[in-house]
Amino acid sequence: xxxxxxxxxxTEPAAFMAYRKAQIAHYEDSASPAPxxxxxxxxxxxxxxxxxxxxALKDRGCDMTIFSxxxxxxGHHVGDLAMSQDWTRKSNDMIxxxxxxxxxxxxxxxxxxxxVGVSIENSIEELERCVLELGFVGCNLNPxxxxxxxxxxxxxxxxxxxxxxxxxxxDVPAMIHVSGCCxxxxxxxxxxxxxxxxxAFVQFLQGDLFSDFPDLKLIIPHGGGAVPYHWGRYRGLAxxxxxPPLTEHIMRNVYFDTCVYHQPGIDLLFxxxxxxxxxxxxxxxxxxxxxxxxxxxxxxxxxxxxxALDLSEDERSKVFEGNARRVYPRLxxxxxxxxL
Amino acid sequence: xxxxxxxxxxTEPAAFMAYRKAQIAHYEDSASPAPxxxxxxxxxxxxxxxxxxxxALKDRGCDMTIFSxxxxxxGHHVGDLAMSQDWTRKSNDMIxxxxxxxxxxxxxxxxxxxxVGVSIENSIEELERCVLELGFVGCNLNPxxxxxxxxxxxxxxxxxxxxxxxxxxxDVPAMIHVSGCCxxxxxxxxxxxxxxxxxAFVQFLQGDLFSDFPDLKLIIPHGGGAVPYHWGRYRGLAxxxxxPPLTEHIMRNVYFDTCVYHQPGIDLLFxxxxxxxxxxxxxxxxxxxxxxxxxxxxxxxxxxxxxALDLSEDERSKVFEGNARRVYPRLxxxxxxxxL
Numbered sequence: 001x002x003x004x005x006x007x008x009x010x011t012e013p014a015a016f017m018a019y020r021k022a023q024i025a026h027y028e029d030s031a032s033p034a035p036x037x038x039x040x041x042x043x044x045x046x047x048x049x050x051x052x053x054x055x056a057l058k059d060r061g062c063d064m065t066i067f068s069x070x071x072x073x074x075g076h077h078v079g080d081l082a083m084s085q086d087w088t089r090k091s092n093d094m095i096x097x098x099x100x101x102x103x104x105x106x107x108x109x110x111x112x113x114x115x116v117g118v119s120i121e122n123s124i125e126e127l128e129r130c131v132l133e134l135g136f137v138g139c140n141l142n143p144x145x146x147x148x149x150x151x152x153x154x155x156x157x158x159x160x161x162x163x164x165x166x167x168x169x170x171d172v173p174a175m176i177h178v179s180g181c182c183x184x185x186x187x188x189x190x191x192x193x194x195x196x197x198x199x200a201f202v203q204f205l206q207g208d209l210f211s212d213f214p215d216l217k218l219i220i221p222h223g224g225g226a227v228p229y230h231w232g233r234y235r236g237l238a239x240x241x242x243x244p245p246l247t248e249h250i251m252r253n254v255y256f257d258t259c260v261y262h263q264p265g266i267d268l269l270f271x272x273x274x275x276x277x278x279x280x281x282x283x284x285x286x287x288x289x290x291x292x293x294x295x296x297x298x299x300x301x302x303x304x305x306x307x308a309l310d311l312s313e314d315e316r317s318k319v320f321e322g323n324a325r326r327v328y329p330r331l332x333x334x335x336x337x338x339x340l
Numbered sequence: 341x342x343x344x345x346x347x348x349x350x351t352e353p354a355a356f357m358a359y360r361k362a363q364i365a366h367y368e369d370s371a372s373p374a375p376x377x378x379x380x381x382x383x384x385x386x387x388x389x390x391x392x393x394x395x396a397l398k399d400r401g402c403d404m405t406i407f408s409x410x411x412x413x414x415g416h417h418v419g420d421l422a423m424s425q426d427w428t429r430k431s432n433d434m435i436x437x438x439x440x441x442x443x444x445x446x447x448x449x450x451x452x453x454x455x456v457g458v459s460i461e462n463s464i465e466e467l468e469r470c471v472l473e474l475g476f477v478g479c480n481l482n483p484x485x486x487x488x489x490x491x492x493x494x495x496x497x498x499x500x501x502x503x504x505x506x507x508x509x510x511d512v513p514a515m516i517h518v519s520g521c522c523x524x525x526x527x528x529x530x531x532x533x534x535x536x537x538x539x540a541f542v543q544f545l546q547g548d549l550f551s552d553f554p555d556l557k558l559i560i561p562h563g564g565g566a567v568p569y570h571w572g573r574y575r576g577l578a579x580x581x582x583x584p585p586l587t588e589h590i591m592r593n594v595y596f597d598t599c600v601y602h603q604p605g606i607d608l609l610f611x612x613x614x615x616x617x618x619x620x621x622x623x624x625x626x627x628x629x630x631x632x633x634x635x636x637x638x639x640x641x642x643x644x645x646x647x648a649l650d651l652s653e654d655e656r657s658k659v660f661e662g663n664a665r666r667v668y669p670r671l672x673x674x675x676x677x678x679x680l
Contacts, residue, residue: 143525150490150525185483185490190542190577194566195535202530222573226534226566232602233562236628236639237530262572268608288576299576 001340002303003324003331004057006175006221006257006281007065007106009095011052013044016094020073023087027079037090045097054105056284060303065284066328067095068109068140072188074179077147081115081122088113088126096134107331108136109175114145116152120163127163131170137330139167141174141218143200148183148192155200156207164213171329173217173255176200189287197225201250205238210253217253217327219279223269224256231272247274255327257281258302258319261288266305275315279323280306341680342643343664343671344397346515346561346597346621347405347446349435351392353384356434360413363427367419377430385437394445396624400643405624406668407435408449408480412528414519417487421455421462428453428466436474447671448476449515454485456492460503467503471510477670479507481514481558483540488523488532495540496547504553511669513557513595516540529627537565541590545578550593557593557667559619563609564596571612587614595667597621598642598659601628606645615655619663620646 015038022035057065069091076084088111095108110130112123130136141163144150153159155176167174178196186192197220210216220227227234235246243249257279260266269278281302288299297304306319325332355378362375397405409431416424428451435448450470452463470476481503484490493499495516507514518536526532537560550556560567567574575586583589597619600606609618621642628639637644646659665672 148490150488150523152525154525183490185492185494185543186539187542187546187577190545190574191535191539194538194570194573195531198534198538198566199526199531202527203525205530206527223569226538226569229563229566229569229605229608230534230600232600232605232632232639233534233628234530235634236601236630236632237527239630239633240628260570260572261576262612264608264611265569265572268569268604271604272602288573288580290576290579292572292576293579294575299572 001063002061002280002320004062004065004281004284005219005279005324005328006259006283007053007067008070008283008286009067009098010070010285011048012070012094013040013048015040019090020087023083024078027083042097042101045094046101049098049102049106053284054102057105060301062303063105065106066109066137066324066331067098067106069095069111071140071177071286072180074111074140074142075147076114076142076145076179077116077149077182079115081113081118084115085113085126092126092130092134092136095136099135107334108134109138109140110136112139112141114142116146120160123163124166127166127170127172131172131330135334136172137328137334138172139174140177142178143176143196144178147179148181148186154203154207156203156209161212164216168213168215173219173327175219175221177221193222193287194225197222198227201225201227201234201254204250204254205234205243205246206241210250213253217255219255219257219327221257221259221281221283223258223260223265224273228256228269228272251277255279255323258306259283259286259300260305261299261302262292263305263308266302266309270309275311275318276323278319279327280320341404342402342660343620344402344405344622344624345559345619345664345668346599346623347393347407348410348623348626349407349438350410350625351388352410352434353380353388355380359430360427363423364418367423382437382441385434386441389438389442389446393624394442397445400641402643403445405446406449406477406664406671407438407446409435409451411480411517411626412520414451414480414482415487416454416482416485416519417456417489417522419455421453421458424455425453425466432466432470432474432476435476439475447674448474449478449480450476452479452481454482456486460500463503464506467506467510467512471512471670475674477668477674478512479514480517482518483516483536484518487519488521488526494543494547496543496549501552504556508553508555513559513667515559515561517561533562533627534565537562538567541565541567541574541594544590544594545574545583545586546581550590553593557595559595559597559667561597561599561621561623563598563600563605564613568596568609568612591617595619595663598646599623599626599640600645601639601642602632603645603648606642606649610649610651615651615658616663618659619667620660
């Protein structure tokens with residue numbers, strides 16, 4: 001089967017987005033009415049997914065998406081902890097409903113109630129709820145809850161450790177994924193996303209996180225940011241810093257997805273990164289929604305690029321299924337329980 | 341001839357670095373003695389370059405380096421405008437001395453006296469001094485003088501325009517190059533440099549800078565950051581934003597260098613970026629100084645990677661010489677005056 005490890009619910013029913021809008025308005029001005037989430041029927045959810053992500057999934061010959069709330073919508077830099085907790089819980093509940101309606105095609109990954117200046121320990125409860133009660137198989141961890149101001153601590157700082165301990169205990173990975181950006185220097189999906197991917201990798205390069213957490217699993221999306229293109233630079237820096245080779249120092253714990261939207265980029269990714277560290281993904285529907293006039297196909301139809309590679313059957317199987325089942329053990333267990 | 345468009349004076353005489361150290365100490369604590377630059381002889385400068393950059397230049401079969409002060413040393417986030425002006429002037433004077441001692445091998449590009457919260461207009465005088473009096477052919481423009489805090493305006497903001505006007509008037513390009521980083525999230529050469537390259541490109545993508553300045557020429561170093569690897573993403577974003585194709589919207593004014601330290605990266609760069617937009621460079625000696633155990637050669641010996649490409653004579657000539665002479669017209673004029 002073919003598993004896409006990176007999809008967001010970017011086609012939410014209007015009532016859900018209206019709730020968020022009202023929530024922010026109320027936070028900014030208490031005279032604005034308190035937010036109230038209108039009833040959203042299963043049919044509305046079904047329709048929002050059926051004609052969008054599910055149709056594209058099937059059209060492109062894929063089977064399942066590891067599905068999480070809209071990344072740009074997490075908005076950890078907006079409001080306070082209570083607001084983030086409320087919004088996060090509701091966002092994850094929406095994902096849960098999608099996975100209940102389409103259990104064969106969607107499995108959940110949760111947003112976390114991160115908030116500026118608030119300990120990541122406050123996110124443990126929601127992670128446990130999503131994994132233990134809602135059947136989710138991972139989480140999206142925001143390395144910069146400030147939304148582009150980058151005033152908090154690197155991922156290798158011990159302040160993150162209680163959360164990593166819980167992840168290892170629950171046996172779930174995190175995708176390192178920023179949210180919206182309030183810094184006018186950084187375009188969200190063009191600069192902030194890609195910079196955050198590169199930044200996280202270099203934090204791991206400088207630090208020794210995986211000596212402390214040999215079982216921690218992290219996915220860096222968008223093909224690893226700039227990392228594969230500058231693989232020589234990072235091998236050289238590791239050497240200068242007296243670190244072990246990247247394959248030992250980082251790549252036993254870190255995986256890149258295939259959200260790279262042209263053939264030469266995917267070619268490079270597979271040339272420099274071991275196939276065991278690459279997870280198929282499209283980020284559908286995410287940053288780039290259009291059709292590439294040079295190919296006539298959607299930019300984010302990344303399966304076409306992977307199909308065009310000269311991979312053995314074993315390698316294909318790893319990229320499309322095996323690696324995802326290994327990195328998300330709870331996904332594997334769920335599929336096995338279904339005889340898959 | 342073979343021109344390396346990106347080299348820094350990272351082997352400065354000890355007395356010069358001692359001056360900077362004293363300058364910072366005095367700024368931080370006025371009880372610390374006022375800095376005084378000890379005399380530095382031509383022999384000291386000769387020696388600092390001869391056995392380092394010049395030897396590597398010759399060993400690698402190159403002829404000339406477009407040479408500027410140590411990028412990490414610019415330190416625009418340290419101290420105030422007066423301090424930045426003093427340090428910048430002295431740094432550029434050192435480059436000038438190198439170019440006087442080795443006129444056949446080094447030509448100058450200047451640092452600018454940028455400073456946090458200070459208008460870029462204050463950098464015009466030093467640009468004019470360097471270009472009109474010292475024979476420099478370009479400048480390094482820091483898109484983030486805050487050193488990784490990114491609290492100033494994007495390069496497309498009109499506050500930068502007076503400087504761009506002067507660049508066009510003087511017919512000199514700028515390399516977009518950040519300096520040291522005081523944000524613990526970003527490793528300087530691993531994350532901050534590469535992120536800044538990507539960030540600048542996406543600012544140009546969002547804006548319309550080159551409609552206002554059709555003759556402005558900017559070089560994005562380090563192979564354009566993450567851009568070539570994510571070329572499909574950026575083509576798709578341009579499309580979504582209703583911008584012209586990147587080739588028209590940005591690539592009539594923007595150039596990438598070849599500071600990418602492995603063969604697959606260079607292969608990708610030349611696959612997706614037009615050869616007219618690529619300038620040979622090594623950043624010698626910069627971020628990565630070691631030998632690649634996989635090849636037995638220096639990571640930053642980028643000429644080897646370019647030599648390994650299947651380029652026509654015309655393409656080789658553009659990358660190694662022609663493009664640099666076109667992008668740095670004052671370099672071309674200097675060489676022509678020498679009959680080259």
